[in-house]
Amino acid sequence: DAKTTQPNSMESNEEEPVHLPCNHSTISGTDYIHWYRQLPSQGPEYVIHGLTSNVNNRMASLAIAEDRKSSTLILHRATLRDAAVYYCILRDSRDDKIIFGKGTRLHILP
Amino acid sequence: ETGVTQSPTHLIKTRGQQVTLRCSSQSGHNTVSWYQQALGQGPQFIFQYYREEENGRGNFPPRFSGLQFPNYSSELNVNALELDDSALYLCASSQQGAGYNEQFFGPGTRLTVL
Numbered sequence: 001d002a003k004t005t006q007p008n009s010m011e012s013n014e015e016e017p018v019h020l021p022c023n024h025s026t027i028s029g030t031d032y033i034h035w036y037r038q039l040p041s042q043g044p045e046y047v048i049h050g051l052t053s054n055v056n057n058r059m060a061s062l063a064i065a066e067d068r069k070s071s072t073l074i075l076h077r078a079t080l081r082d083a084a085v086y087y088c089i090l091r092d093s094r095d096d097k098i099i100f101g102k103g104t105r106l107h108i109l110p
Numbered sequence: 111e112t113g114v115t116q117s118p119t120h121l122i123k124t125r126g127q128q129v130t131l132r133c134s135s136q137s138g139h140n141t142v143s144w145y146q147q148a149l150g151q152g153p154q155f156i157f158q159y160y161r162e163e164e165n166g167r168g169n170f171p172p173r174f175s176g177l178q179f180p181n182y183s184s185e186l187n188v189n190a191l192e193l194d195d196s197a198l199y200l201c202a203s204s205q206q207g208a209g210y211n212e213q214f215f216g217p218g219t220r221l222t223v224l
Contacts, residue, residue, distance in 0.1 A: 043114075043200050043215030044153065087152060096206060097143060097166050098213060100152030 003027070004088045009105040012078050020073040020104055022088030027068050031090040034098070035062065035073045039084045044100075047073065047086070083108045114203050114216035122222045123191050131186045131219045135203030141165070142184040143213060144176060147198040159184055160206055188221075196223045 005023040012018040024033065035047040048055055048062045050071075055062040061074040075082055087103040115134045123129050135142050141160045145153035155168035159178035173189040182203070188195055198220050202213040 041217075043202070043218050045215065046212045049212075085152075095166075096141060096160075096204060096213075097155045097158055097168070098145075098153075098202075099155060100145075102152050 003031075003090045003099070004101050006086075006088050006101060006104045008102065009107065011107045011109060013109050014080060015077055018075040018078045018082070018106065020075075020086050020088075020106065021070065022072070023070045024088070024090055025069045027090055028092070030092050032092075033062065033064060033068075033071050034089040034091050035060070036087045036089065036098070036100075037084040038087070038103070039081075044087065049091075078106075078108050080108050080110060082106065114201060114214050116199075116201055116216040116219050118219060119217070120220045120222075122224060124224050125191055125193060127191050127223075128187065128189045129191060129221060131188075131199050131201075131221070133184045133186070133201035133203075133216060135182045135184070135201075136214050139203035139205045139214070140182055141204045141206045142178055142182065143202045143204070144184070144186045145200040145202065146170070146195075147200060147218070148194075149197075153200055156186070191223045193223050196221060 034049040036044040038044045048060050050062045063072045085103040085105050087100050114136050117132045143158040144156040147153040156170050157167040158165045162178045175187045178184045198218040200218045202215045204213045
């Protein structure tokens with residue numbers, strides 16, 4: 001079973017920041033926090049991952065709570081192309097498979 | 111660098127038939143994972159192949175089987191198709207043994223069972 005909890009859907013206005021929350025209260029010490037997104041009619045694509053420290057890349061930022069029981073994916077300036085389902089996933093560093101939940105469907109309003 | 115490709119893109123079968131789906135992994139990747147995604151749901155892990163051996167399996171019956179070839183491409187076979195097998199089938203490739211191994215997904219094969 002998925003070990004994360006996310007809102008079913010969220011809305012945001014174009015060109016504004018978006019904060020996508022994820023709760024993972026049962027996270028273990030070897031679990032990495034991953035985010036994937038799935039654009040319409042495409043396979044999932046990797047967004048970002050982290051273990052303890054906040055992470056930034058060209059797509060997004062990942063803010064991880066100090067107790068690691070929650071995290072937030074931040075899209076700094078949403079565009080219409082960011083409309084997708086965003087999956088927050090815990091992945092053991094020793095395990096290669098991904099257990100997806102239902103994710104958050106992000107709607108971007110023009 | 112060539113990405114993950116899957117064939118066919120769409121397929122229609124009838125109950126009881128057998129189907130084979132194909133996946134070509136990204137250049138340099140030695141691991142292929144297969145997922146089933148029903149409409150409105152997240153992908154569900156079927157199994158993974160690493161260096162031609164099954165390396166982990168999800169909660170799917172034995173009529174779901176696979177192969178990985180020496181060039182690391184892979185096939186997913188489903189026997190005795192059921193209506194509930196209608197779904198998007200995704201494969202993802204990665205490189206194990208090289209530190210963090212991000213999975214790269216293909217566009218999927220849409221299977222409809224009538």
